[in-house]
Amino acid sequence: MTAQPLKPSGKDLQFTQKKKARELKERVIEFILFLAAFSCVATTVAIMYILISESVLFFQEVSLVEFLTSKDWSPLFDPPGYGILPLVSGTLTTTAVALSVALPMGLISAIYLSEFANSSVREVVKPILELLAGIPTVVYGYFALLTVIPALQWLYLPIGPFLSNILPNIFPAELAGFNMLGAGLVMGLMITPLISSISEDAMRSVPINLKEGSYATGATRLQTALKVVLPAAASGVIAAFILGVSRAVGETMIVAIAAGLQPTFTFNPLESAATITAFIVQVSLGDLPHGTLEYQTIFAAGLVLVLVTLAFNVIGYFLTKRFRETY
Amino acid sequence: MVDTRVVNSSVMERKAEVKNLDFYYGSAKALKSVSMVVWDRRVTALIGPSGCGKTTLLRCFNRMHDLYPGNRYDGEILLDGVNILEKQIDPIEVRMRVSMVFQRPNPFPKSIYENVAYGLRVQGITEKSLLDEKVEKALQGAALWNEAKDRLKEPAYNLSGGQQQRLCIARAIATEPNIVLFDEPTSALDPIATSSIEELMNELKEQVTILIVTHSMQQAARVSDYTAFMYLGEMVEFNETNLLFNKPADQKTQDYVSGRFG
Numbered sequence: 001m002t003a004q005p006l007k008p009s010g011k012d013l014q015f016t017q018k019k020k021a022r023e024l025k026e027r028v029i030e031f032i033l034f035l036a037a038f039s040c041v042a043t044t045v046a047i048m049y050i051l052i053s054e055s056v057l058f059f060q061e062v063s064l065v066e067f068l069t070s071k072d073w074s075p076l077f078d079p080p081g082y083g084i085l086p087l088v089s090g091t092l093t094t095t096a097v098a099l100s101v102a103l104p105m106g107l108i109s110a111i112y113l114s115e116f117a118n119s120s121v122r123e124v125v126k127p128i129l130e131l132l133a134g135i136p137t138v139v140y141g142y143f144a145l146l147t148v149i150p151a152l153q154w155l156y157l158p159i160g161p162f163l164s165n166i167l168p169n170i171f172p173a174e175l176a177g178f179n180m181l182g183a184g185l186v187m188g189l190m191i192t193p194l195i196s197s198i199s200e201d202a203m204r205s206v207p208i209n210l211k212e213g214s215y216a217t218g219a220t221r222l223q224t225a226l227k228v229v230l231p232a233a234a235s236g237v238i239a240a241f242i243l244g245v246s247r248a249v250g251e252t253m254i255v256a257i258a259a260g261l262q263p264t265f266t267f268n269p270l271e272s273a274a275t276i277t278a279f280i281v282q283v284s285l286g287d288l289p290h291g292t293l294e295y296q297t298i299f300a301a302g303l304v305l306v307l308v309t310l311a312f313n314v315i316g317y318f319l320t321k322r323f324r325e326t327y
Numbered sequence: 328m329v330d331t332r333v334v335n336s337s338v339m340e341r342k343a344e345v346k347n348l349d350f351y352y353g354s355a356k357a358l359k360s361v362s363m364v365v366w367d368r369r370v371t372a373l374i375g376p377s378g379c380g381k382t383t384l385l386r387c388f389n390r391m392h393d394l395y396p397g398n399r400y401d402g403e404i405l406l407d408g409v410n411i412l413e414k415q416i417d418p419i420e421v422r423m424r425v426s427m428v429f430q431r432p433n434p435f436p437k438s439i440y441e442n443v444a445y446g447l448r449v450q451g452i453t454e455k456s457l458l459d460e461k462v463e464k465a466l467q468g469a470a471l472w473n474e475a476k477d478r479l480k481e482p483a484y485n486l487s488g489g490q491q492q493r494l495c496i497a498r499a500i501a502t503e504p505n506i507v508l509f510d511e512p513t514s515a516l517d518p519i520a521t522s523s524i525e526e527l528m529n530e531l532k533e534q535v536t537i538l539i540v541t542h543s544m545q546q547a548a549r550v551s552d553y554t555a556f557m558y559l560g561e562m563v564e565f566n567e568t569n570l571l572f573n574k575p576a577d578q579k580t581q582d583y584v585s586g587r588f589g
């Protein structure tokens with residue numbers, strides 16, 4: 001190597017100019033990326049702003065105490081009732097029914113697909129499951145209304161009179177044509193692929209090293225799946241559950257079609273009731289004049305929905321942090 | 328070429344014996360007519376250049392290959408006289424008798440205690456006092472008891488790398504297996520942790536037969552009583568460790584132990 005000249009050569013100066021041009025380009029790209037990210041945040045903030053500002057107007061007319069404690073939700077009737085509890089109970093009940101189907105089924109199918117199925121089975125089953133997740137929810141809604149609920153009614157028919165004799169407060173003599181059980185079950189079916197696919201990804205990313213450690217002690221596939229793979233994938237599985245909860249809480253079409261639209265304060269899945277989402281879609285379809293109290297109920301209900309979803313997400317955040325993968 | 332002479336005055340027993348073992352990954356033949364003896368309560372090392380089939384041979388002893396489709400054994404591995412490669416032998420039972428320590432420490436996402444108790448629970452032991460007793464014994468055997476006895480409920484991941492590997496050794500010996508397989512157990516560890524594991528092996532061989540794969544000839548010389556040199560899927564030479572290193576019979580062994588290739 002020969003010694004470098006002391007004064008900068010022309011080539012070096014050109015080098016500096018290129019750097020500036022590159023920096024400018026990168027700034028532009030950075031700005032575009034920032035805009036894209038910012039637009040998401042801005043949309044969220046805007047939605048929250050509208051929800052809150054309209055709700056503030058709502059709460060100038062309706063007391064917060066009535067909103068949170070009254071069991072009568074009939075804002076469009078005279079006299080109106082503004083208690084959110086019936087909608088919350090409807091939402092929680094359909095969600096609970098859905099999760100009681102989706103959690104075990106999603107988890108079992110994830111365990112099967114990640115630990116038991118051979119690759120050819122997995123290649124067939126996975127796309128089918130994902131297809132299931134892509135069916136429009138309105139189709140699920142009519143499936144619930146026209147297939148599942150009639151089937152439930154048929155099953156209930158022979159036992160209904162007997163059960164309603166023993167516990168008339170819980171069991172009706174016959175099942176209503178709209179009910180939360182049917183809607184919730186179908187909703188659970190709809191959420192199952194989501195939970196299954198995220199849980200399976202989490203379980204398949206558990207290192208082979210860890211699984212072999214279990215097999216090497218003489219553990220069976222099931223023991224390995226339940227005692228090693230599942231705990232190791234806990235944070236991913238919990239994330240899947242929370243996503244499933246959010247989907248169930250926010251699901252609109254199925255419950256609007258099949259759960260009935262009468263707000264009723266009940267946690268009994270055999271009854272029909274309305275959820276927050278079902279109320280919103282029902283009222284939004286009518287033409288309510290802007291600025292009226294009826295119009296503002298939509299936003300107050302929407303705010304509650306967002307808060308419920310947020311609460312589940314916060315719980316999920318702390319759970320996943322608690323079970324963070326450390327392998 | 329298989330040398331099975333008696334070294335010590337004490338009576339030596341064959342714990343296991345490999346006879347004309349071929350192994351195939353699908354259609355690729357990874358072991359070619361391998362034969363060797365594993366003496367009871369001795370340390371036997373498998374050495375050879377990378378890719379020569381050491382891990383493949385080791386994993387035949389606990390039928391680990393059965394976990395993946397397409398793998399095929401041909402030949403015999405006699406464990407206390409029984410051919411464990413027979414079709415009707417359940418690999419799960421084999422693994423309960425032949426445990427394994429892996430290249431990288433792989434503790435489960437559980438407490439220290441539960442890691443050691445894992446194999447015991449898998450074998451159906453539920454009685455708390457028996458578990459306690461066996462866990463303590465295993466941790467003592469793995470020279471981890473003093474460090475771990477006050478933190479048995481802590482997650483295993485709180486331990487250092489060397490401690491984690493000793494925990495995995497405790498897990499492997501807790502069920503009192505006949506053979507413990509080690510696949511390059513110190514390759515992910517620092518020199519101090521390495522020498523503590525090597526010391527441990529010297530103590531463990533009083534109780535259990537050890538088969539260790541190592542890429543380090545020095546390690547083989549330090550820890551083993553017998554050494555097998557493998558090359559391209561074949562067993563080139565098998566002998567007492569000091570003889571194999573000092574008076575290799577085969578030219579390839581000579582070249583390898585003198586560092587001419589590998």
Ligand SMILES: Nc1ncnc2c1ncn2[C@@H]1O[C@H](COP(=O)(O)OP(=O)(O)O)[C@@H](O)[C@H]1O
Nearest residue numbers: 352355357375376377378379380381382383384
């Ligand atoms: N799962 C596998 N499938 C196919 N071939 C493999 C597999 N594992 C190892 N092999 C091949 O078998 C030979 C022996 O490998 P291995 O036993 O891992 O060698 P070593 O442990 O001595 O480095 C190598 O040629 C390797 O490429």
Ligand SMILES: [Mg+2]
Nearest residue numbers: 381382383540
């Ligand atoms: Mg290897």
